[in-house]
Amino acid sequence: MDTPEGFEQHREWEKQLFAGGWSVPAWPEKYGGRDCSLVEWLLYEEEYWASGAPGRVSANGISLLAPTIFSFATAEQQERFLRPMAAGEEIWSQAWSEPNAGSDLAALSTKAQRQGEWFVLNGQKTWCSRGAFADWFFALVRTDPEAERHRGLSYLLIPRDTQGLEVREVARIDGQPGFAELFFEDALVHESNLLGEEGQGWAVAMATTGSERGLNLRAPGRFMAGADRLVALAASEGQTSPPGVAGLPVAQAAPDSGSAARGAASETLDSLREDVVRCWVESRAYRWLCYETAERLASGESLGSEASFMKIFWSELDVELHATALRLLGETGELAGPKAQAGGAWMDGYLFALSGPIYAGTNEIQRNIVAERVLGLPRR
Amino acid sequence: MKFSFGSDQLALAETLAEVLAKRCPPELVRAVWQSESGYSEELWEALGELGVLAVAVPEAYGGLGMNQVDLVKLLEESGRAAAPVPLLEHAGVGVPALAETTATELAEHWLPLAAAGEVIVTAAVPGSEHQGDGNTVVSLVSYAAQADLAILSCQGELFAVEQQNYQVQELESVDGSRRLGWVEWSPQDAFGLPGASSESVFERGVLAAAAQSIGVADHLLETTVAYVKEREQFGKPVGSYQAVKHHLADVAKAMGFARPSVYAAAWAVSQDTEKLTQQEQQKFVSAAKSLASDAADLAARKCLQCHGAIGYTYESDLHLWLKRAWSLSASWGDAHWHRRRLAGLLGI
Numbered sequence: 001m002d003t004p005e006g007f008e009q010h011r012e013w014e015k016q017l018f019a020g021g022w023s024v025p026a027w028p029e030k031y032g033g034r035d036c037s038l039v040e041w042l043l044y045e046e047e048y049w050a051s052g053a054p055g056r057v058s059a060n061g062i063s064l065l066a067p068t069i070f071s072f073a074t075a076e077q078q079e080r081f082l083r084p085m086a087a088g089e090e091i092w093s094q095a096w097s098e099p100n101a102g103s104d105l106a107a108l109s110t111k112a113q114r115q116g117e118w119f120v121l122n123g124q125k126t127w128c129s130r131g132a133f134a135d136w137f138f139a140l141v142r143t144d145p146e147a148e149r150h151r152g153l154s155y156l157l158i159p160r161d162t163q164g165l166e167v168r169e170v171a172r173i174d175g176q177p178g179f180a181e182l183f184f185e186d187a188l189v190h191e192s193n194l195l196g197e198e199g200q201g202w203a204v205a206m207a208t209t210g211s212e213r214g215l216n217l218r219a220p221g222r223f224m225a226g227a228d229r230l231v232a233l234a235a236s237e238g239q240t241s242p243p244g245v246a247g248l249p250v251a252q253a254a255p256d257s258g259s260a261a262r263g264a265a266s267e268t269l270d271s272l273r274e275d276v277v278r279c280w281v282e283s284r285a286y287r288w289l290c291y292e293t294a295e296r297l298a299s300g301e302s303l304g305s306e307a308s309f310m311k312i313f314w315s316e317l318d319v320e321l322h323a324t325a326l327r328l329l330g331e332t333g334e335l336a337g338p339k340a341q342a343g344g345a346w347m348d349g350y351l352f353a354l355s356g357p358i359y360a361g362t363n364e365i366q367r368n369i370v371a372e373r374v375l376g377l378p379r380r
Numbered sequence: 381m382k383f384s385f386g387s388d389q390l391a392l393a394e395t396l397a398e399v400l401a402k403r404c405p406p407e408l409v410r411a412v413w414q415s416e417s418g419y420s421e422e423l424w425e426a427l428g429e430l431g432v433l434a435v436a437v438p439e440a441y442g443g444l445g446m447n448q449v450d451l452v453k454l455l456e457e458s459g460r461a462a463a464p465v466p467l468l469e470h471a472g473v474g475v476p477a478l479a480e481t482t483a484t485e486l487a488e489h490w491l492p493l494a495a496a497g498e499v500i501v502t503a504a505v506p507g508s509e510h511q512g513d514g515n516t517v518v519s520l521v522s523y524a525a526q527a528d529l530a531i532l533s534c535q536g537e538l539f540a541v542e543q544q545n546y547q548v549q550e551l552e553s554v555d556g557s558r559r560l561g562w563v564e565w566s567p568q569d570a571f572g573l574p575g576a577s578s579e580s581v582f583e584r585g586v587l588a589a590a591a592q593s594i595g596v597a598d599h600l601l602e603t604t605v606a607y608v609k610e611r612e613q614f615g616k617p618v619g620s621y622q623a624v625k626h627h628l629a630d631v632a633k634a635m636g637f638a639r640p641s642v643y644a645a646a647w648a649v650s651q652d653t654e655k656l657t658q659q660e661q662q663k664f665v666s667a668a669k670s671l672a673s674d675a676a677d678l679a680a681r682k683c684l685q686c687h688g689a690i691g692y693t694y695e696s697d698l699h700l701w702l703k704r705a706w707s708l709s710a711s712w713g714d715a716h717w718h719r720r721r722l723a724g725l726l727g728i
Contacts, residue, residue: 371625
């Protein structure tokens with residue numbers, strides 16, 4: 001996904017999905033969706049990932065930006081942006097972080113000064129996922145230079161070909177140009193690209209983080225499919241060479257229920273086998289939580305700070321899942337590239353998973369949010 | 381499929397929560413720990429009046445004819461209050477086994493009494509028994525000395541044994557409201573329970589223990605959150621420190637994920653095996669118990685830590701719930717045992 005050729009292939013896949021009406025099933029029909037319910041969407045995601053279909057290059061647009069567009073954009077903006085986003089014609093990248101504003105997003109300093117109907121941008125954005133090849137950026141910028149922290153921010157939609165915007169690729173841990181840095185030097189963005197009201201950027205942005213941390217970005221289907229592949233890997237017959245590329249030893253018969261009370265039987269359990277099961281169990285736990293949440297949302301409740309513990313859960317599960325797979329592969333676990341098991345998918349997945357506890361607000365920040373907003377502990 | 385409870389189910393759970401809040405304070409739990417009787421007769425009577433003991437009893441026998449989905453939140457509430465009564469054994473396991481048997485005379489006699497709380501029915505983990513002297517069997521049973529009837533297994537067969545037909549050698553649990561004993565009995569002096577399966581007894585017991593565990597863990601978290609907001613060190617509430625916050629956030633997360641899985645398991649075990657195979661039901665149940673036990677163990681450990689030394693005293697009520705958490709997470713198969721069973725079910 002993060003090479004020029006791979007990116008274009010993914011764009012083609014998005015177009016095919018859209019043509020079949022499978023790109024954004026939960027959206028209204030007029031934007032290319034199927035008006036399906038949240039529960040139906042969860043089922044769709046399960047089928048999508050179980051089929052082994054590719055990751056979604058348009059994820060940041062359709063999962064993170066689109067909910068904000070639905071809630072805050074003008075009718076013209078909705079007409080302008082939603083269909084091309086769903087069709088893979090315009091791929092979006094998030095431009096929030098800055099060199100000095102990571103977890104502390106409110107410290108951001110990129111300025112957007114008003115001049116008539118234009119905003120003049122100066123500053124720097126970083127860690128823009130898929131930014132190297134994206135067509136548009138959704139950014140949080142400071143439109144009131146006098147205001148501090150959460151005040152005076154605005155949400156802007158910025159075309160890649162904006163004059164005065166320089167996009168520089170940044171290689172991720174896997175060596176691929178998955179990130180971009182953006183440099184703004186008197187870059188002009190028209191006021192028609194302002195999302196929500198001027199100065200209300202923080203409130204608008206927080207609507208997106210709810211989606212990012214909770215259901216929308218990472219539906220359980222993705223982790224269920226991952227856990228099923230892990231179980232299959234563990235169950236696969238031992239392969240002869242090289243050593244270590246092997247499934248677990250053939251399963252013993254399930255213990256009789258009586259040994260549950262004896263305890264000692266539990267202690268003979270191979271910890272690796274147990275870790276595989278743990279990942280499977282957690283993927284299902286996330287599933288049931290999401291279905292329960294979807295039903296609550298459908299009855300009019302809103303997803304609050306619980307989204308934060310969802311984000312901790314799925315991001316740490318994703319790491320465990322891939323780390324367990326690499327342990328199963330033994331000494332060949334370090335192999336990367338097409339000659340590795342599953343074409344290197346486990347190592348690629350591991351490297352990708354490691355970003356999960358960092359992006360969208362580090363898991364340390366998420367734990368603070370859970371403690372303060374779910375449990376009500378004092379902020380300071 | 382629905383992913384939420386009906387208003388009737390929620391109302392009964394709420395009523396039970398209110399009754400327990402009023403009639404089952406920590407002082408009662410403490411008193412029962414020291415008592416001869418081993419359980420709170422007064423509370424048992426109250427549960428009988430409320431209909432909680434009649435939930436799984438068929439309507440024909442004076443019950444409400446409901447199932448595990450109706451029961452799961454009630455068990456959760458009883459865990460939250462650390463209620464010193466044999467609710468898990470009686471309502472969660474014993475009664476459903478009697479409701480299932482085709483030995484109608486037995487059901488006709490016992491179920492109306494069980495629904496009203498006039499008798500206590502207990503049950504043991506099937507398969508945990510061992511051979512005693514002569515023709516006898518020895519089973520580890522909770523509330524054996526308090527029960528009037530025990531649902532016990534011998535070589536895969538289920539039996540109902542009246543109290544006068546078994547001998548109890550009482551044991552001491554770390555959890556004073558869990559009255560354990562070795563029960564010596566003989567299948568010759570017991571009623572067979574055709575139609576009731578030891579597999580179902582096991583799944584229901586596991587589910588009930590998981591449901592109580594999440595109630596216990598919830599209480600631990602709630603009281604600890606209240607404590608760390610109050611307790612000050614270095615001039616600030618200890619709950620304002622990130623290290624403490626992260627401990628409790630982890631507990632909240634574990635709880636948040638265990639609970640829906642426990643409810644899903646309650647749904648699973650109330651399904652016909654033609655709709656959801658026994659193996660599939662077992663996957664739900666083992667997933668739920670492993671998550672609930674882990675969550676309860678984590679809650680116990682973190683909540684003790686966040687209380688500091690006061691939580692380590694006998695005077696603090698905390699240990700009443702800590703010990704409940706430990707005993708529930710160890711009973712009916714601990715988290716490791718259930719992951720082991722799942723490994724088999726998943727073919728690894």
